[in-house]
Amino acid sequence: MNYCEMSEEQLKLKKADLEERYAAFKARGLKLNMARGKPSTKQLELSMPMLDLLNSSSQLVSSTGDDCRNYGVADGLPELRELFAQMMGLEAGNIIVGGNSSLNMMFDTISCAMTHGFSDCKPWGRQNCVKFLCPAPGYDRHFAISEYFGMELIAVPMTPEGPDMDLVEEYVKDPCVKGIWCVPKYSNPQGYTYSDETVRRFAALKPAAADFRIFWDNAYCVHDLTDCPESLLSLWEECRKNGSEDLPIFFASSSKITFPGAGVAAMGASEANLKELRRHYSFQTIGPDKLNQLRHIYFLPNMERVKEQMAHHRAIIAPKFEAVIRWLKKELGGKGIAAWTEPNGGYFVSVDVLEGCAKRVVELCKEAGVVLTGAGATYPYGKDPQDSNIRVAPTYPPIEELELAMELFCLSVELAAVEKLLQK
Structure with missing residues (x-):
């Protein structure tokens, strides 16, 4: 029965x-933790x-x-550049392979823009205002980087096709808007993949700011869960058609392919962007950890091996996603x-x-021993205007613990909703 149609007595x-x-x-x-999307x-x-x-x-x-034990090879080993x-x-020539963290590369790229700028423009840090577009719900660590550097964060609603591009196209008319965060495939947290039209509209953007950049974090580019x-x-190909190759900066990593704490990360960009970034990196490092890169080349020599590895991951985590959906349908459906x-x-x-209930759900779960991602984390400044979105991360707990956690989660959603409805 629909709870919103129940009488007060019911x-x-x-x-x-x-x-x-x-x-x-x-x-x-219980003592269960589902706060982050970590591999098990x-x-x-x-x-x-x-x-x-x-x-x-x-x-x-x-x-x-x-000699991979020594300094040098600033762009990373060629075989790994080709794989990424x-x-x-x-193209491999547009790739830099670095250390273990793509988030680190994103932070460094923002830092470069803040201190030295892009496209011969004044550094962002010396401009009067810097605004950044944040598709929401989205990835909290993206938003945290922009907030750390003192930018004004602007939420852009997500749709199943990607960010609301009508709004994006309107916002970029403001020269203070300098960039946008994107997780274009299996977005965090909704799992949406940007439509072809959305990608084409990104490539065709005409920002007022010459130093506007699209931060294209393709974190889940090979992380499929189903037979579909x-x-x-390809944003890169679409940008080449539009002559807008300087717009995007691409990021990816092997964090959820091999080891999150000891993987390899990569970034890609136009030659003009790479020139700025290489100069920035030249003061920061004399080369990445090439032994770790070599280890990855031996383990993942080609895309076939990557696909094999991801099939093994899928076998472990797909049943967990199925369990989450099963509980949601069973306990909350209708x-x-x-x-x-x-x-x-x-x-x-x-x-x-239900609007106004996300914080209460997270609180109820925590009090009963299950830690979730904080309510509001998927929005800029940690503030969900509807207090309704919760990110569920199924991958880390063993499936037996996940089943318990989902039972409690659904119970907490019901209890929070009933409490809210009785307040009306």
Whole structure:
């Protein structure tokens, strides 16, 4: 029955029942954490053989004749640049492979823009105002970088096709708007893939600011969960057609392919952008960890091996996503108090609860022993104007714990909704 259609008496009876069930959950003393989208221990074990591929008797000279133990090769090893080029839809010559963190590369790119600027423009940090577009719900760590540098964050609503491009096209008429964060495939947290039209409209943008940049974080470019993988049109190719190659800067990593703490990250851009970024990096480092890059080349020599590796990941995490959706449908379906996405890939399920209830749901779960991503985290400044969006991260807990967590989550959604409806 739709809770929004219940009488006050029916809601009170339902509340009493839910409170009794909730008290029983609290008494169990659970300690479960679903706050971040981390690979599980089983997923990390998939890459353990990689650690045996490099030892004191290994060939440690790259294909270009460089000793990987030494300084140099600032753009990264060529085989890995080629692999990331295939993953990201660029040419190897437009790729830089660095350390283990793509977020680090994004931060450094923003830092470069703040201190030295792009396109011969005054550095962002010396301009009167800097605004950044933030598709929301979106990735909290993207927003945190912009906020750290003192930018004004502007929320752009997400749709199943991607960000609301009518708004994006309107906002970029303001010369203070300097960029936009994008997770174009299996977006965080909704799992949406940008439509072809959205990608083409990004490539055709005519920003008032010559130093406007699209931060294209293709974190889930090979992270499919079903037999119906979604395809993403190449922004690079579309920009080349439009003569707008300087607009995007691309990012990806192997964090959720091999090891999050010891993977490899890559960025891609036009030659003009890379010239600025290489200069920036030349003061920061004399070269990346090439031994780790070499280890990855041995373990993932081509895209076929990447696909094999991702199939193993899928076998572990797809049942977890299925469990989340099963619980949501079983416990919340038809009650008018929640809606959710059913992604074909990525690392999250996005749940929208009754307006004004997300913080209460997260609080109820925490009090009963399950830690979720904080309510509001998926919006700029951590403020969800509707207080309704919750990011569910199924990958890390063992499935037995996930089942318990989802039972409690659904119970908390119901209880928070009934409490809210009784306040009206």
